[in-house]
Amino acid sequence: MMRGIFKTFILMLIVSLFFATDAFAKSDQAKNSLVALGDSIPFGYNLGENNNAAPYREAYPYIVGKEADMRVRNLGVPGWRTDQLLVALETDQKFRQAVRHADYITLSIGNNDLLQALAVAQRLSGGDSGLFLYYLNDEIEKSNIFYNLEEIVGEVRSLTSAPIVFYNIYNPFQTSDPLHSVGGLVLPGINQMLDVQAIYLNREYGDVVVVDAFTAFGNNQAEYVIAGDIHPTLAGQRVLAEAGLQAISLFK
Template sequence: MKKLFQLLIAVFLVLALGTPSVSAEHNHGKDLLVSLGDSVPYGYNLGKNNNHPSKAAFPYLIGEKADLRVRNLSAYGLQTSDLLTAIKTNKKYQKAIHHADYITITIGGNDFIEILRAANAESGGDPELFKFLIQQKLSTSKAFNNLAEIINEIRTLSDAPIVLYNMYNPFQTNDPLHNIANLFLPQVNATFAELAHSFNDVHIADAYSAFGSNQEKYVLPQDIHPTKAGQKKLAKIGIKAFHVEHVTHH
């Protein structure tokens, strides 16, 4: 597996270097990866404090492996509506996206957790009602529309390849919410995949399958954020998703 990964990186590098970017002069000779999203690409809880994005977060790991400059514009607590507003109104975001050669999006986890919390509170401990309420709240959630609008807005600024991360199960296997999440995340992630396929050059990094039931290894204990090993895994599937794009388009 390791050899395959190194081979993928080598191929990715050749392809990346073989296609000089128009905006190379802005990027000091290196292509630019712009990371948009929430606390996952921020690398939340990986360092002593959370004052700035962690260098152990997957965008920086992709940057190291593929020799890219990284602009990490993710922020903890962001929901899809927040990211949409930032892209529509914030010049810093717009400028970064405009200059990007590669873009990652990791958003939706906070929307989903809010749905879980609300359903849990309203169900009063009735498991069947809890499941029903999650289903109901998912079907009326604006998250998917927001996500479509986010990609649409990005496409008005940039035609750079986009990797959209789907949602991993953030709950440890011994947490009752683990099985609940597994009931609904495949459906959520199927919608992510449909969205990605409806745009040009948007590819899914399948975090859900990559993490599987290895939360003990990939998710921090008593937390929902990735461990350093989890971040490495996210970097690996991100590079692979960009690599697929290059193979199919060049």
């Protein structure tokens, strides 16, 4: 008799575990999903010793996901420019399917377009500050960054109506670096253009908002940017996450 009771107990335990597991899976799948698009910033590049092969689990998309109770798909790719992300959204099924099933999209891209323009301007100007600004503006225009961003948002909108939270460009240079003043001179104008573009895109497609990473970082690069690098520290990632959460709350 005891053997029969024991078998019944085991059977009931297995059944209860099965339904508990099934319920857990459904609960997890019922969560909203966040898809992070962009470059090495959402990827969390250089935050860990060996994280360069996979996104760092404390980069801002994961902090946002944890705080907002969302599943996260981090599709940030170190080194990518706007044109590369656009091609991926147009042709790569991994990207297209992820975006298609997203409830929220974060977008951080354009940083490498500007860094590439900066490098070319430095090389062509030969140290002449007047020529440097001339070549920098010329290279930024050649990069088609604003056109590409518009196309990226349009491509995302062809796949999903999910809100798009776009991060503008923070100053990545330490205050002791001469390039910090260049960033302080050039980036406000670029970010202002991004604001104007976002207004247009929001009117055209709906639910597009800009996160002001530039103001959030301010001149606190010593705390928010890795020394000798241009990527956010853990503190910087948290600041980006807080700003993103505030933006996402506007859609709830």
